[in-house]
Amino acid sequence: MLDSAQRRTPLRGGARRRPGTAPRSSGPFAGHGSSRRTVVVISALVLLSGLIVFGLLAHGNPMPPGSEGFWLIAERRQQSVLVIAVVAVAQATATVAFQTVANNRIITPSIMGFDALYTAVHTTSVYLFGIAGIALLAGPVQFLLQIGLMVGLAVLLYGWLLSGRRGNLQIMLLVGIVIGGGLGAVSTFMQRMLTPSEFDVLAARLFGSISNASADSLPYAIPLVVISTAVLWSGSRRLNVMAMGRDAANSLGLQHRRELMRTLFFVAVLIATSTALVGPMVFLGFLVAALAYQLADTFDHRVVLPIAALTAFVVLGGAYFVMKHVFSAQGVVSIIIEVVGGTLFLIVILRKGRL
Numbered sequence: 001m002l003d004s005a006q007r008r009t010p011l012r013g014g015a016r017r018r019p020g021t022a023p024r025s026s027g028p029f030a031g032h033g034s035s036r037r038t039v040v041v042i043s044a045l046v047l048l049s050g051l052i053v054f055g056l057l058a059h060g061n062p063m064p065p066g067s068e069g070f071w072l073i074a075e076r077r078q079q080s081v082l083v084i085a086v087v088a089v090a091q092a093t094a095t096v097a098f099q100t101v102a103n104n105r106i107i108t109p110s111i112m113g114f115d116a117l118y119t120a121v122h123t124t125s126v127y128l129f130g131i132a133g134i135a136l137l138a139g140p141v142q143f144l145l146q147i148g149l150m151v152g153l154a155v156l157l158y159g160w161l162l163s164g165r166r167g168n169l170q171i172m173l174l175v176g177i178v179i180g181g182g183l184g185a186v187s188t189f190m191q192r193m194l195t196p197s198e199f200d201v202l203a204a205r206l207f208g209s210i211s212n213a214s215a216d217s218l219p220y221a222i223p224l225v226v227i228s229t230a231v232l233w234s235g236s237r238r239l240n241v242m243a244m245g246r247d248a249a250n251s252l253g254l255q256h257r258r259e260l261m262r263t264l265f266f267v268a269v270l271i272a273t274s275t276a277l278v279g280p281m282v283f284l285g286f287l288v289a290a291l292a293y294q295l296a297d298t299f300d301h302r303v304v305l306p307i308a309a310l311t312a313f314v315v316l317g318g319a320y321f322v323m324k325h326v327f328s329a330q331g332v333v334s335i336i337i338e339v340v341g342g343t344l345f346l347i348v349i350l351r352k353g354r355l
Contacts, residue, residue: 034297038307041295045310052317056081059325083213084320086225087274087281088288088312093229094270095285096292096301096308100243101263102169105293106348108285109271111173112157113180114150115280119206120183121146126202127190134205143217143276147224150272151265153179158264169260208279208334210320217277224273228266229309236301239263243299281334283341288312290344315340 057077063069098109125133136142157172157179191199205212232239241254242263249256274281292308293299319333 037297038295038303041297042307042310045295045307045314048314049310049317052314052321053081055321056084056317059321079213079215079218080210080320081317082218082222083210083278084317085313086218086221087210087278087284088316089229089309090225090270090274091281091285092288092292092308092312093232093305094267094274095289096305097232097239097263098267098285099289100239100301101260102173103243103245105290106286106345107173108282108289109267110280110282110285111180112154112176112268112271113183114154114268114271114275115282116180116183116187117150117153118146118275118280119187121149122205123187123190123202126194126198131198131201134201138214140216140220143214144220146276147269147272150275151268154268154272155265158261206279208281208284208337210278210333212278221273221277224269228269228273229305232263232266233302233305235259235263236305239301240299279334281337283345284312284316284337287337287341287344288315290348291315 057074058065058070061070061073063073094109099105099107122134122137125137127133129136137146157176191202194202238254238259241249241252242256242259244252246256249259288308288311291311292304295311296304296307298304316333316337319336323333323336
Protein backbone atom coordinates (compact mmCIF):
# COMPACT_ATOMS: atom_id res chain seq x y z
CA MET A 1 0.00 0.00 0.00
CA LEU A 2 1.22 3.45 -0.93
CA ASP A 3 0.66 6.26 1.49
CA SER A 4 -1.27 9.38 0.43
CA ALA A 5 1.90 11.32 -0.43
CA GLN A 6 2.98 8.67 -2.91
CA ARG A 7 -0.31 8.05 -4.63
CA ARG A 8 -0.58 9.38 -8.17
CA THR A 9 -3.36 11.83 -8.75
CA PRO A 10 -5.57 10.98 -11.76
CA LEU A 11 -5.63 13.53 -14.59
CA ARG A 12 -7.83 13.99 -17.63
CA GLY A 13 -8.02 11.09 -20.02
CA GLY A 14 -6.89 8.54 -17.41
CA ALA A 15 -3.32 9.92 -17.18
CA ARG A 16 -1.73 10.07 -13.75
CA ARG A 17 0.51 12.77 -12.31
CA ARG A 18 3.78 11.89 -10.67
CA PRO A 19 4.04 12.56 -6.95
CA GLY A 20 5.28 16.05 -6.08
CA THR A 21 4.65 17.58 -9.51
CA ALA A 22 2.26 20.47 -10.15
CA PRO A 23 -0.61 20.03 -12.63
CA ARG A 24 0.05 21.38 -16.10
CA SER A 25 -2.10 24.14 -17.53
CA SER A 26 -2.12 26.36 -20.56
CA GLY A 27 -3.35 29.90 -20.89
CA PRO A 28 -2.29 33.49 -21.42
CA PHE A 29 -0.74 33.80 -17.95
CA ALA A 30 2.24 32.08 -16.38
CA GLY A 31 0.34 31.46 -13.16
CA HIS A 32 -2.34 32.69 -10.78
CA GLY A 33 -0.07 35.45 -9.54
CA SER A 34 0.31 36.79 -13.07
CA SER A 35 -3.44 36.76 -13.68
CA ARG A 36 -4.14 38.54 -10.39
CA ARG A 37 -1.53 41.15 -11.24
CA THR A 38 -3.20 41.79 -14.59
CA VAL A 39 -6.61 42.18 -12.93
CA VAL A 40 -5.11 44.72 -10.53
CA VAL A 41 -3.46 46.61 -13.40
CA ILE A 42 -6.69 46.77 -15.41
CA SER A 43 -8.66 47.88 -12.35
CA ALA A 44 -6.12 50.61 -11.64
CA LEU A 45 -6.20 51.84 -15.24
CA VAL A 46 -10.00 51.92 -15.23
CA LEU A 47 -9.96 53.89 -11.97
CA LEU A 48 -7.40 56.36 -13.33
CA SER A 49 -9.44 56.75 -16.53
CA GLY A 50 -12.54 57.52 -14.49
CA LEU A 51 -10.67 60.10 -12.43
CA ILE A 52 -9.31 61.74 -15.57
CA VAL A 53 -12.79 61.91 -17.11
CA PHE A 54 -14.16 63.47 -13.93
CA GLY A 55 -11.27 65.94 -13.81
CA LEU A 56 -11.76 66.98 -17.42
CA LEU A 57 -15.49 67.51 -16.89
CA ALA A 58 -15.40 69.04 -13.41
CA HIS A 59 -12.13 70.96 -13.07
CA GLY A 60 -12.77 74.66 -13.34
CA ASN A 61 -16.54 74.11 -13.56
CA PRO A 62 -18.02 76.98 -11.53
CA MET A 63 -21.34 75.21 -10.90
CA PRO A 64 -21.89 72.74 -8.03
CA PRO A 65 -21.45 69.08 -9.04
CA GLY A 66 -24.76 67.46 -9.93
CA SER A 67 -26.59 70.71 -10.67
CA GLU A 68 -28.19 71.46 -14.01
CA GLY A 69 -25.62 74.13 -14.78
CA PHE A 70 -22.80 71.71 -14.00
CA TRP A 71 -24.07 69.20 -16.57
CA LEU A 72 -24.62 71.91 -19.16
CA ILE A 73 -20.97 72.91 -18.89
CA ALA A 74 -19.87 69.26 -18.77
CA GLU A 75 -21.73 68.57 -22.03
CA ARG A 76 -19.65 71.22 -23.74
CA ARG A 77 -16.48 69.50 -22.53
CA GLN A 78 -17.50 65.96 -23.42
CA GLN A 79 -16.27 66.39 -27.01
CA SER A 80 -12.69 66.54 -25.77
CA VAL A 81 -13.19 63.35 -23.76
CA LEU A 82 -14.63 61.57 -26.81
CA VAL A 83 -11.74 62.74 -29.00
CA ILE A 84 -9.19 61.53 -26.44
CA ALA A 85 -10.92 58.14 -26.25
CA VAL A 86 -11.04 57.76 -30.05
CA VAL A 87 -7.40 58.73 -30.54
CA ALA A 88 -6.21 56.59 -27.61
CA VAL A 89 -7.96 53.44 -28.81
CA ALA A 90 -6.92 53.98 -32.42
CA GLN A 91 -3.25 54.65 -31.69
CA ALA A 92 -2.87 51.88 -29.11
CA THR A 93 -4.62 49.15 -31.10
CA ALA A 94 -2.93 50.05 -34.38
CA THR A 95 0.57 50.20 -32.88
CA VAL A 96 0.33 46.88 -31.01
CA ALA A 97 -1.07 45.10 -34.07
CA PHE A 98 1.50 46.70 -36.39
CA GLN A 99 4.44 45.77 -34.16
CA THR A 100 3.13 42.22 -33.97
CA VAL A 101 2.91 41.61 -37.71
CA ALA A 102 6.21 43.44 -38.27
CA ASN A 103 7.90 41.42 -35.49
CA ASN A 104 9.48 44.62 -34.17
CA ARG A 105 8.67 46.40 -30.90
CA ILE A 106 10.22 49.72 -31.90
CA ILE A 107 8.66 50.79 -35.20
CA THR A 108 5.22 52.39 -35.32
CA PRO A 109 2.62 52.80 -38.10
CA SER A 110 3.76 56.40 -38.62
CA ILE A 111 6.75 54.93 -40.45
CA MET A 112 4.39 54.39 -43.40
CA GLY A 113 4.24 58.14 -44.00
CA PHE A 114 0.78 59.01 -42.63
CA ASP A 115 2.10 62.03 -40.71
CA ALA A 116 4.09 63.23 -43.74
CA LEU A 117 1.02 62.90 -45.98
CA TYR A 118 -1.11 64.82 -43.47
CA THR A 119 1.51 67.59 -43.39
CA ALA A 120 1.77 67.64 -47.18
CA VAL A 121 -2.00 67.92 -47.68
CA HIS A 122 -2.39 70.83 -45.27
CA THR A 123 0.74 72.60 -46.49
CA THR A 124 -0.37 72.32 -50.10
CA SER A 125 -3.80 73.67 -49.25
CA VAL A 126 -2.33 76.73 -47.49
CA TYR A 127 0.26 77.19 -50.23
CA LEU A 128 -2.41 77.27 -52.96
CA PHE A 129 -5.27 79.04 -51.19
CA GLY A 130 -3.65 80.94 -48.34
CA ILE A 131 -5.11 80.94 -44.85
CA ALA A 132 -8.48 80.05 -46.34
CA GLY A 133 -6.97 76.68 -47.27
CA ILE A 134 -7.32 75.54 -43.64
CA ALA A 135 -11.07 76.17 -43.83
CA LEU A 136 -11.27 74.21 -47.07
CA LEU A 137 -10.06 71.10 -45.20
CA ALA A 138 -12.67 71.45 -42.45
CA GLY A 139 -15.86 69.41 -42.57
CA PRO A 140 -16.93 65.77 -42.71
CA VAL A 141 -16.39 65.38 -46.46
CA GLN A 142 -12.83 66.69 -46.29
CA PHE A 143 -12.21 64.54 -43.21
CA LEU A 144 -13.28 61.40 -45.05
CA LEU A 145 -11.25 62.42 -48.10
CA GLN A 146 -8.10 62.70 -45.99
CA ILE A 147 -8.73 59.27 -44.50
CA GLY A 148 -9.39 57.84 -47.94
CA LEU A 149 -6.18 59.35 -49.30
CA MET A 150 -4.06 57.96 -46.45
CA VAL A 151 -5.62 54.50 -46.55
CA GLY A 152 -5.43 54.46 -50.36
CA LEU A 153 -1.69 55.19 -50.26
CA ALA A 154 -1.18 52.45 -47.68
CA VAL A 155 -3.18 49.90 -49.68
CA LEU A 156 -1.18 50.72 -52.81
CA LEU A 157 2.04 50.10 -50.90
CA TYR A 158 0.71 46.85 -49.46
CA GLY A 159 -0.58 45.57 -52.77
CA TRP A 160 2.60 46.52 -54.63
CA LEU A 161 5.28 45.48 -52.16
CA LEU A 162 3.63 42.52 -50.43
CA SER A 163 2.27 40.76 -53.50
CA GLY A 164 4.18 38.23 -55.52
CA ARG A 165 6.69 35.66 -54.42
CA ARG A 166 9.22 38.25 -53.28
CA GLY A 167 6.87 40.25 -51.09
CA ASN A 168 8.83 41.65 -48.19
CA LEU A 169 7.56 43.66 -45.22
CA GLN A 170 10.96 45.22 -44.54
CA ILE A 171 11.15 46.59 -48.09
CA MET A 172 7.66 48.03 -47.67
CA LEU A 173 8.74 49.81 -44.49
CA LEU A 174 11.83 51.24 -46.19
CA VAL A 175 9.73 52.50 -49.10
CA GLY A 176 7.34 54.07 -46.59
CA ILE A 177 10.26 55.91 -44.98
CA VAL A 178 11.47 57.16 -48.37
CA ILE A 179 7.99 58.37 -49.37
CA GLY A 180 7.55 60.07 -45.99
CA GLY A 181 10.92 61.79 -46.37
CA GLY A 182 10.06 62.97 -49.87
CA LEU A 183 6.69 64.36 -48.79
CA GLY A 184 8.38 66.06 -45.84
CA ALA A 185 10.94 67.71 -48.13
CA VAL A 186 8.22 69.00 -50.47
CA SER A 187 6.22 70.30 -47.51
CA THR A 188 9.27 72.10 -46.11
CA PHE A 189 9.90 73.77 -49.48
CA MET A 190 6.31 75.04 -49.70
CA GLN A 191 6.38 76.22 -46.08
CA ARG A 192 9.37 78.42 -46.86
CA MET A 193 7.30 80.15 -49.55
CA LEU A 194 4.49 81.06 -47.15
CA THR A 195 4.03 84.41 -45.48
CA PRO A 196 4.64 84.59 -41.70
CA SER A 197 0.92 84.75 -40.93
CA GLU A 198 0.15 81.76 -43.17
CA PHE A 199 2.99 79.77 -41.62
CA ASP A 200 1.76 80.52 -38.09
CA VAL A 201 -1.73 79.27 -38.91
CA LEU A 202 -0.35 76.17 -40.61
CA ALA A 203 2.10 75.39 -37.77
CA ALA A 204 -0.74 75.44 -35.25
CA ARG A 205 -2.62 72.91 -37.37
CA LEU A 206 0.36 70.58 -37.78
CA PHE A 207 0.74 70.09 -34.02
CA GLY A 208 -1.04 67.06 -32.63
CA SER A 209 -3.79 68.82 -30.70
CA ILE A 210 -7.16 67.76 -29.30
CA SER A 211 -8.51 71.17 -30.30
CA ASN A 212 -7.92 70.28 -33.96
CA ALA A 213 -10.82 67.81 -33.83
CA SER A 214 -14.16 68.89 -35.23
CA ALA A 215 -17.45 67.79 -33.70
CA ASP A 216 -18.79 67.11 -37.20
CA SER A 217 -16.07 64.48 -37.76
CA LEU A 218 -16.78 62.41 -34.64
CA PRO A 219 -19.88 60.64 -36.04
CA TYR A 220 -17.62 59.23 -38.76
CA ALA A 221 -14.47 58.71 -36.71
CA ILE A 222 -16.11 56.74 -33.89
CA PRO A 223 -17.64 53.98 -36.09
CA LEU A 224 -14.38 53.61 -38.06
CA VAL A 225 -12.35 53.18 -34.88
CA VAL A 226 -14.89 50.91 -33.17
CA ILE A 227 -15.25 48.57 -36.16
CA SER A 228 -11.50 48.38 -36.88
CA THR A 229 -10.66 47.81 -33.22
CA ALA A 230 -13.34 45.14 -32.87
CA VAL A 231 -12.04 43.29 -35.93
CA LEU A 232 -8.44 43.34 -34.70
CA TRP A 233 -9.38 42.33 -31.16
CA SER A 234 -11.59 39.49 -32.41
CA GLY A 235 -8.54 38.23 -34.31
CA SER A 236 -6.33 38.29 -31.21
CA ARG A 237 -5.61 34.56 -31.46
CA ARG A 238 -4.41 35.02 -35.04
CA LEU A 239 -2.20 37.91 -33.93
CA ASN A 240 -0.72 35.60 -31.30
CA VAL A 241 0.23 33.20 -34.09
CA MET A 242 1.51 36.01 -36.32
CA ALA A 243 3.88 37.04 -33.52
CA MET A 244 5.71 33.72 -34.00
CA GLY A 245 6.84 34.68 -37.50
CA ARG A 246 5.89 33.76 -41.05
CA ASP A 247 7.20 30.20 -41.07
CA ALA A 248 5.57 29.27 -37.78
CA ALA A 249 2.26 30.87 -38.80
CA ASN A 250 2.18 29.01 -42.12
CA SER A 251 3.08 25.72 -40.47
CA LEU A 252 0.19 26.18 -38.00
CA GLY A 253 -2.29 26.60 -40.86
CA LEU A 254 -2.60 30.39 -40.86
CA GLN A 255 -2.26 32.14 -44.21
CA HIS A 256 0.41 34.61 -43.18
CA ARG A 257 0.24 36.94 -46.18
CA ARG A 258 -3.54 37.26 -46.15
CA GLU A 259 -3.58 37.89 -42.41
CA LEU A 260 -0.77 40.43 -42.84
CA MET A 261 -2.71 42.37 -45.50
CA ARG A 262 -5.88 42.26 -43.41
CA THR A 263 -4.15 43.54 -40.29
CA LEU A 264 -2.28 46.29 -42.11
CA PHE A 265 -5.49 47.52 -43.73
CA PHE A 266 -7.26 48.03 -40.40
CA VAL A 267 -4.08 49.53 -38.92
CA ALA A 268 -4.09 52.04 -41.78
CA VAL A 269 -7.75 52.92 -41.12
CA LEU A 270 -7.07 53.50 -37.41
CA ILE A 271 -3.96 55.64 -37.90
CA ALA A 272 -5.50 57.60 -40.78
CA THR A 273 -8.59 58.36 -38.68
CA SER A 274 -6.53 59.49 -35.69
CA THR A 275 -4.20 61.62 -37.80
CA ALA A 276 -7.01 63.27 -39.77
CA LEU A 277 -8.86 63.99 -36.52
CA VAL A 278 -6.18 65.60 -34.34
CA GLY A 279 -2.93 65.64 -36.33
CA PRO A 280 0.33 63.69 -35.99
CA MET A 281 1.03 61.77 -32.77
CA VAL A 282 4.36 60.16 -33.60
CA PHE A 283 5.40 58.66 -30.26
CA LEU A 284 2.02 58.08 -28.60
CA GLY A 285 1.58 54.58 -30.02
CA PHE A 286 5.14 53.53 -29.21
CA LEU A 287 4.86 54.89 -25.66
CA VAL A 288 1.62 53.11 -24.77
CA ALA A 289 2.60 49.86 -26.52
CA ALA A 290 5.86 49.68 -24.56
CA LEU A 291 4.02 50.40 -21.30
CA ALA A 292 1.26 47.90 -22.12
CA TYR A 293 3.67 45.00 -22.58
CA GLN A 294 5.30 45.85 -19.25
CA LEU A 295 1.96 46.05 -17.46
CA ALA A 296 0.22 43.10 -19.09
CA ASP A 297 2.73 40.40 -18.02
CA THR A 298 1.54 38.32 -20.99
CA PHE A 299 1.84 38.35 -24.77
CA ASP A 300 -1.79 37.40 -25.42
CA HIS A 301 -3.38 40.15 -27.50
CA ARG A 302 -6.75 39.56 -25.84
CA VAL A 303 -5.16 41.12 -22.76
CA VAL A 304 -2.51 43.41 -24.28
CA LEU A 305 -4.90 45.33 -26.56
CA PRO A 306 -7.34 46.44 -23.79
CA ILE A 307 -4.47 47.37 -21.48
CA ALA A 308 -2.82 49.36 -24.28
CA ALA A 309 -6.06 51.25 -24.98
CA LEU A 310 -6.58 52.08 -21.28
CA THR A 311 -2.94 53.12 -20.93
CA ALA A 312 -3.25 55.38 -23.97
CA PHE A 313 -6.35 57.05 -22.51
CA VAL A 314 -4.58 57.65 -19.19
CA VAL A 315 -1.47 59.04 -20.90
CA LEU A 316 -3.31 61.19 -23.44
CA GLY A 317 -6.01 62.34 -21.03
CA GLY A 318 -3.43 63.16 -18.35
CA ALA A 319 -1.28 65.08 -20.84
CA TYR A 320 -4.32 67.01 -22.06
CA PHE A 321 -5.35 67.89 -18.50
CA VAL A 322 -1.86 69.13 -17.62
CA MET A 323 -1.37 71.14 -20.81
CA LYS A 324 -4.79 72.78 -20.64
CA HIS A 325 -5.26 73.44 -16.92
CA VAL A 326 -1.64 73.87 -15.80
CA PHE A 327 0.10 75.47 -18.80
CA SER A 328 -3.03 76.86 -20.54
CA ALA A 329 -1.84 75.39 -23.85
CA GLN A 330 -5.35 74.65 -25.10
CA GLY A 331 -4.90 70.95 -25.54
CA VAL A 332 -1.59 70.81 -27.42
CA VAL A 333 -0.60 67.44 -25.97
CA SER A 334 1.99 66.48 -28.57
CA ILE A 335 4.69 68.36 -26.62
CA ILE A 336 4.47 66.06 -23.58
CA ILE A 337 3.92 62.98 -25.73
CA GLU A 338 6.95 63.71 -27.90
CA VAL A 339 9.25 64.41 -24.93
CA VAL A 340 8.21 61.38 -22.88
CA GLY A 341 7.80 59.05 -25.86
CA GLY A 342 11.08 60.14 -27.44
CA THR A 343 12.95 59.64 -24.17
CA LEU A 344 11.48 56.15 -23.75
CA PHE A 345 12.39 55.36 -27.37
CA LEU A 346 16.04 56.26 -26.73
CA ILE A 347 16.07 54.21 -23.53
CA VAL A 348 14.74 51.14 -25.33
CA ILE A 349 17.23 51.58 -28.18
CA LEU A 350 20.17 51.93 -25.79
CA ARG A 351 19.10 48.90 -23.76
CA LYS A 352 18.50 46.63 -26.75
CA GLY A 353 21.37 47.99 -28.81
CA ARG A 354 19.50 47.43 -32.07
CA LEU A 355 16.28 48.19 -33.92
